[in-house]
Amino acid sequence: MKKRKRLSRGVAVVGAGMSGFGMYRDKDAKDLFLEAFLEMRDSVDKDFDPKDIESLYIGNFSGDFFVRQAHWAPIIADLLGLAPIPATRTEGACASSALSFREAVLAVASGMYDVVLAGGVEEMSKRTTEEVAEGLALATSPYEGAAGFTFPGVFGAFATAYFAAYGATREDLMNVTIKSHMNAPLNHKAQIRSSIAEIMQVRREKARQKGVDIPVWEDEKAFLRDPGANPPVAWPLHLFDCCPISDGASCVLVVAEEIAREFTEKPLYVAGLGQGSGRGFHGMDRLTSMEATRRAAAEAYEMAGYGPDGVDFAEVHDCFSIAELIHIEDLGFFEEGKGYGAVAQGATRLDGEKPVNTSGGLKCKGHPVGATGTGQLIEIWKQLRGEAGPRQIPNPDLRAGAAHNLGGTGGTCTYTILERR
Amino acid sequence: MQDRPIGDMAFRQYLKEEKLMGSRCNACARLYAPPRGLCVDCQVADMKWDEIVPSGKLAAFTCISVVTGKMREAGFGKNNPYCVGVVEMDEGPRVVGRITGVDASDPESIRIGMPMTAAFIHSAGNDSADTVLAFRPSGK
Numbered sequence: 001m002k003k004r005k006r007l008s009r010g011v012a013v014v015g016a017g018m019s020g021f022g023m024y025r026d027k028d029a030k031d032l033f034l035e036a037f038l039e040m041r042d043s044v045d046k047d048f049d050p051k052d053i054e055s056l057y058i059g060n061f062s063g064d065f066f067v068r069q070a071h072w073a074p075i076i077a078d079l080l081g082l083a084p085i086p087a088t089r090t091e092g093a094c095a096s097s098a099l100s101f102r103e104a105v106l107a108v109a110s111g112m113y114d115v116v117l118a119g120g121v122e123e124m125s126k127r128t129t130e131e132v133a134e135g136l137a138l139a140t141s142p143y144e145g146a147a148g149f150t151f152p153g154v155f156g157a158f159a160t161a162y163f164a165a166y167g168a169t170r171e172d173l174m175n176v177t178i179k180s181h182m183n184a185p186l187n188h189k190a191q192i193r194s195s196i197a198e199i200m201q202v203r204r205e206k207a208r209q210k211g212v213d214i215p216v217w218e219d220e221k222a223f224l225r226d227p228g229a230n231p232p233v234a235w236p237l238h239l240f241d242c243c244p245i246s247d248g249a250s251c252v253l254v255v256a257e258e259i260a261r262e263f264t265e266k267p268l269y270v271a272g273l274g275q276g277s278g279r280g281f282h283g284m285d286r287l288t289s290m291e292a293t294r295r296a297a298a299e300a301y302e303m304a305g306y307g308p309d310g311v312d313f314a315e316v317h318d319c320f321s322i323a324e325l326i327h328i329e330d331l332g333f334f335e336e337g338k339g340y341g342a343v344a345q346g347a348t349r350l351d352g353e354k355p356v357n358t359s360g361g362l363k364c365k366g367h368p369v370g371a372t373g374t375g376q377l378i379e380i381w382k383q384l385r386g387e388a389g390p391r392q393i394p395n396p397d398l399r400a401g402a403a404h405n406l407g408g409t410g411g412t413c414t415y416t417i418l419e420r421r
Numbered sequence: 422m423q424d425r426p427i428g429d430m431a432f433r434q435y436l437k438e439e440k441l442m443g444s445r446c447n448a449c450a451r452l453y454a455p456p457r458g459l460c461v462d463c464q465v466a467d468m469k470w471d472e473i474v475p476s477g478k479l480a481a482f483t484c485i486s487v488v489t490g491k492m493r494e495a496g497f498g499k500n501n502p503y504c505v506g507v508v509e510m511d512e513g514p515r516v517v518g519r520i521t522g523v524d525a526s527d528p529e530s531i532r533i534g535m536p537m538t539a540a541f542i543h544s545a546g547n548d549s550a551d552t553v554l555a556f557r558p559s560g561k
Contacts, residue, residue, distance in 0.1 A: 130490050131490070133488070143455055143516075143517050146433075146554075147505050148505050148519055149485075149505050150489060152487065156483030159483075160482050161480060161533065232484070232499075233485075233486055233487045234485045234487065236528070280517070282454070282517060284515075
């Protein structure tokens with residue numbers, strides 16, 4: 001009989017920190033990583049000497065392209081005073097730092113190291129939107145790139161296939177967007193901290209000041225339907241279906257389970273760890289689902305010993321609104337084709353049965369691609385420890401939370417379940 | 422022409438010659454497009470070129486308004502979006518390409534399931550990458 005997947009020894013997360021996510025003219029990747037590191041250091045409840053860190057993994061998708069600097073791992077090790085410990089960069093497109101976390105967990109589980117830092121960083125906003133589109137398109141499959149697909153274009157195509165298969169419409173995408181914008185104002189680290197209603201009010205006020213016609217939108221969906229307010233990017237995706245361009249960094253401290261309580265009385269344990277690879281459109285089994293996510297989820301659930309019902313809440317990779325619908329189905333929270341209906345009923349809201357992207361998600365928290373994976377884990381950290389402040393999920397018995405990170409057109413997907421014990 | 426090594430470079434060269442070519446496994450007869458040098462079903466690397474019947478159905482599409490620099494130079498942009506999509510060929514393989522002969526400014530007029538026929542967009546230059554695989558609605 002095949003042995004159940006498990007770690008050779010238990011692994012825990014005992015610290016977590018992130019920079020603000022946003023577009024910073026006055027900060028570079030090193031400045032941002034230092035912010036994340038200092039917050040992580042302060043988050044460790046008991047004594048912690050950074051000199052105890054034995055190895056470092058850094059996720060970075062494309063500093064090579066965005067800021068013409070590659071080879072980030074030793075740069076960060078030097079920045080933090082950790083050199084000459086081993087420092088390794090991981091690249092999995094927008095899942096780069098979920099991979100750094102995974103490598104850190106495996107390194108500790110192997111017995112080689114007891115204390116490892118995993119993080120990620122990306123600096124994107126000093127490029128034009130056009131250049132960022134080109135940079136991100138480096139992570140599509142070669143055929144999609146040649147045909148002229150951009151990244152929003154890839155997810156736009158997923159959306160048209162999903163609409164045709166299940167009868168969803170743009171209105172269903174809007175429900176995802178509106179929900180993200182409800183959570184983000186409660187997260188002071190988020191890049192976009194306004195509800196859609198607040199954005200409408202700002203636009204009306206601007207029009208009033210300019211002396212032009214004040215737009216009349218009867219509700220948030222009317223605003224999102226207005227192509228003047230919400231222009232198309234890659235049909236059916238419009239501006240408010242897309243995450244912003246972001247700079248940011250994040251990191252978590254990963255230690256062996258047997259020493260976790262030397263760092264904190266509230267460690268989080270790695271219950272499930274999964275990763276999968278996917279193919280371009282030419283090789284997918286269907287266009288409404290991602291095989292790599294399903295594989296990652298199956299691996300993590302097998303290790304955890306429970307399925308989606310055991311996961312109380314999740315951060316999922318909503319680079320585009322349609323992606324959130326596809327992921328919540330692939331992760332087993334809802335049946336295939338039923339995710340959009342559940343979202344319309346409020347199931348994924350902060351007070352819903354399965355809160356999703358309580359941080360505001362990539363859509364509003366921001367998506368500095370290499371920093372997103374460990375950034376998602378920070379939300380799980382805060383929620384499970386009861387430290388999420390105004391966005392704390394109103395359920396005193398939260399036990400397990402999960403993060404789903406995606407790179408490319410579903411080329412790399414990861415799924416990590418953390419739990420309290 | 423059967424002598425060309427099976428891979429993306431020859432696939433692109435064929436596109437330049439207005440041929441949509443796939444590879445077929447000599448062991449199990451499965452057809453791949455884009456071509457594979459290894460049959461991923463039976464792990465046999467004994468493949469031959471096979472021209473694909475150039476018809477299929479539109480399975481997914483998008484009309485892109487925020488474009489890369491390369492597409493802007495080709496005249497596309499927010500006032501002139503272009504359409505790309507995924508076509509399921511009648512013989513089975515699924516292929517991505519530009520979608521022409523549709524109004525990319527009116528995406529609601531484009532329907533999943535529309536019958537499509539392969540077309541080829543040539544641009545200036547002699548590089549084999551300069552022909553883009555496209556599909557247009559059949560009969561247009």
